[in-house]
Amino acid sequence: MGGFFESLGDLFRALFEVFTSATMYGSAVRLGALLAFAAIGEMVAEKAGTINISVEGSLLAGAFTGTLAYHQTGSTALGLLAGVAGGLIISWIQANMSHRLTADQFVVGLTANVLVLGVAGFLNGVIDPKAASAGILEIPLLSDIPLIGPALFGQRWPLYLLYPIIPLTWWLLYRTRWGLEVRAVGENPQAADVSGIDVNKRRRQSIYYGGILAGLGGAFIVLGPIGSFETGIIGGRGFIAIAAVYFGGWRLGGVVLGSFLFGLADGFRLALPSVIANVDPPLEGAMIDGLSNASFLAALPYVLTLLVMYLITKEFRQPAALSQPFIRGLR
Amino acid sequence: MTARTDTLLDPRVRSGLEMAGLYVLSLAGALLLSGLLVAATGNSAFKVFGALLDGAFLAPGRWGQTLVVAAPMLLVALGMVVGVKAGFFNIGQEGQLLIGAMAMAWVGTRWPGPGPLLLFVGLALSMAFGGGWAGLAALMRFRRGVPEVISTLLLVFVAAQFSGYAITADWLLRDLDTTGPTRSVSSAPLDEAIRLPVLRIFGNEFNWGIVIALALAVLLAVALVRSVWGFRLRMLGHNPAVAQKAGVASTRMGSLALFLSGGLAGLAGAVMLAGGSSGFRVTSGFSQNFGWQGLLVALLARSSPILAIPMAIVFAALRTGSGFLAATGVDRKIVDVVQALLVLALLIPPAVQFIRDRRKALAMAGEEA
Numbered sequence: 069m070g071g072f073f074e075s076l077g078d079l080f081r082a083l084f085e086v087f088t089s090a091t092m093y094g095s096a097v098r099l100g101a102l103l104a105f106a107a108i109g110e111m112v113a114e115k116a117g118t119i120n121i122s123v124e125g126s127l128l129a130g131a132f133t134g135t136l137a138y139h140q141t142g143s144t145a146l147g148l149l150a151g152v153a154g155g156l157i158i159s160w161i162q163a164n165m166s167h168r169l170t171a172d173q174f175v176v177g178l179t180a181n182v183l184v185l186g187v188a189g190f191l192n193g194v195i196d197p198k199a200a201s202a203g204i205l206e207i208p209l210l211s212d213i214p215l216i217g218p219a220l221f222g223q224r225w226p227l228y229l230l231y232p233i234i235p236l237t238w239w240l241l242y243r244t245r246w247g248l249e250v251r252a253v254g255e256n257p258q259a260a261d262v263s264g265i266d267v268n269k270r271r272r273q274s275i276y277y278g279g280i281l282a283g284l285g286g287a288f289i290v291l292g293p294i295g296s297f298e299t300g301i302i303g304g305r306g307f308i309a310i311a312a313v314y315f316g317g318w319r320l321g322g323v324v325l326g327s328f329l330f331g332l333a334d335g336f337r338l339a340l341p342s343v344i345a346n347v348d349p350p351l352e353g354a355m356i357d358g359l360s361n362a363s364f365l366a367a368l369p370y371v372l373t374l375l376v377m378y379l380i381t382k383e384f385r386q387p388a389a390l391s392q393p394f395i396r397g398l399r
Numbered sequence: 400m401t402a403r404t405d406t407l408l409d410p411r412v413r414s415g416l417e418m419a420g421l422y423v424l425s426l427a428g429a430l431l432l433s434g435l436l437v438a439a440t441g442n443s444a445f446k447v448f449g450a451l452l453d454g455a456f457l458a459p460g461r462w463g464q465t466l467v468v469a470a471p472m473l474l475v476a477l478g479m480v481v482g483v484k485a486g487f488f489n490i491g492q493e494g495q496l497l498i499g500a501m502a503m504a505w506v507g508t509r510w511p512g513p514g515p516l517l518l519f520v521g522l523a524l525s526m527a528f529g530g531g532w533a534g535l536a537a538l539m540r541f542r543r544g545v546p547e548v549i550s551t552l553l554l555v556f557v558a559a560q561f562s563g564y565a566i567t568a569d570w571l572l573r574d575l576d577t578t579g580p581t582r583s584v585s586s587a588p589l590d591e592a593i594r595l596p597v598l599r600i601f602g603n604e605f606n607w608g609i610v611i612a613l614a615l616a617v618l619l620a621v622a623l624v625r626s627v628w629g630f631r632l633r634m635l636g637h638n639p640a641v642a643q644k645a646g647v648a649s650t651r652m653g654s655l656a657l658f659l660s661g662g663l664a665g666l667a668g669a670v671m672l673a674g675g676s677s678g679f680r681v682t683s684g685f686s687q688n689f690g691w692q693g694l695l696v697a698l699l700a701r702s703s704p705i706l707a708i709p710m711a712i713v714f715a716a717l718r719t720g721s722g723f724l725a726a727t728g729v730d731r732k733i734v735d736v737v738q739a740l741l742v743l744a745l746l747i748p749p750a751v752q753f754i755r756d757r758r759k760a761l762a763m764a765g766e767e768a
Binding site: 119121161165169170171174175176178179180182183185186187189190193194303304307308310311314361362363364366367370371373374377378379381382391395 | 436440488490539542543544545546548549550552553554555556557560561563564567691694695698730732733734735736737738739740742743746747749750751753754757
């Protein structure tokens, strides 16, 4: 079975090559950032008690409105701002249908996702807006760190918006009265209600926050790394962001870590074909074919996410009132 | 004598009328928004609705086509209903449907045996496989507490990639016929004998899929309301704690509900395949959003199996009608928008009613206290 061991050796060599390539970390950070934008906002919404599956729709809406604004004005900054507005519109629908009216949050979220897909698909066909990538901004010194330096600090500038958002969110959640109330509403809405907090208002606001960040994330992926819009551009990454929130155990650091870990799986998928094509001597064998199979690679982030969720979900205590609607006097 | 002599109508009739008005208003709003979107692109909304109507019912042979499309949508919706009634939100139908279609293709193109038997086995196996795919979510839910909302969604993407792989792999589903100029990247077409028999009425053709779906809708409606099983299922959905105390084995019952939910979606995939979708082949993009749309049908029907029948026909009509949109110059994607807006619009009246009822009840409680 010499062939088997040679093949196995090639497999490890391929993995080594990919994991030491700058290409992979670059893509991983870009895709991880997309997930992090969405997941940080989603975490705030979940802290207040809503599993907001319209985050997928907010991402796509942000990506599309961002593209539209860029198409009209040619300004990346305005595009990002329009992305925020797009995400906010969807979260407004979600928040008011599920926490002002009392429609089921999953039903609303799901329908909102379909709505965005329909509207963006329809208008994209009619208008055919063009976008472009923003310029690369290398942060001195930091971007000289090997491998992760260029990945984290040598990116197109919209990505850097993520970095201040992380401490800002922490401050909002853990150092302001608003954040305390948001967390209270997600843990024990009845008690929060009795102490005079407007439960559903806080929940709506937390969803808006999620929509703003997701919209920004959507606009970032178009106007940062990708530079063009298509309706499949988000392709379920909003759901992976939700998984990242679970992965992170509803703690900010964990959520960010989870986002970048899932981003790594995406980066691996993107980098693998080009990296192993350029290895000398060439890699071959059934295992390499299996590894570089397009379907396998595309499924990898989702499989990994499912696996991680299976392994980790019980380890953390979720917000006690997660996904339970609050109606005063019931329960 | 009574305090309410000033109202002309009995309050119950009045609130009923108000509800009806609210529904009409919401629906009109949804249609108006869709119309505005069409108008914004410089086309005539009336032409669009006319074309939809022609394509769905009026042109020759079209309503048969609408029924063909309605069958899998109804099946997916029924699957959603089973889950929701038990309190589980399985929204991965798009993937379960693909898995079911693949099972059907596997039996139909790789198993030996007489055609009708294979058709039957294929339909049964598609249910089992679709159910098993949803069963993965049940496993994650009951062993580790992973919410099925997320796991079923993620499984959609895995199923899509898996089917994409299967139609390129000779040992799975790929058409082994190498005689053509180029090898097709799809499964082999089902044999004549393994297809769903076709019915012809008034010049319209449709297959047995719609009959199966209607029968299952009625069966499910009866089982939910009249059987002990259905009672337990609904109890679990309404209040898991009470159900547990009353002796409902919540894990077993919940797993069964999720399995059935996925099984019906799997069956929908098999019905699509054996009913002629994509030329009796599993191709890439085979599911054509039927899973998502069937899901919306269930939401629109407010989880009633019987109401799901007309709703499935409405959605199927929008889909078959959209085939006639090309002539008006409007992209058929407008139909997706209309569908989503319809669902959102129909969510509003019951929610408004709920709030009003509660306000009334609270006010009365306040008077008595």
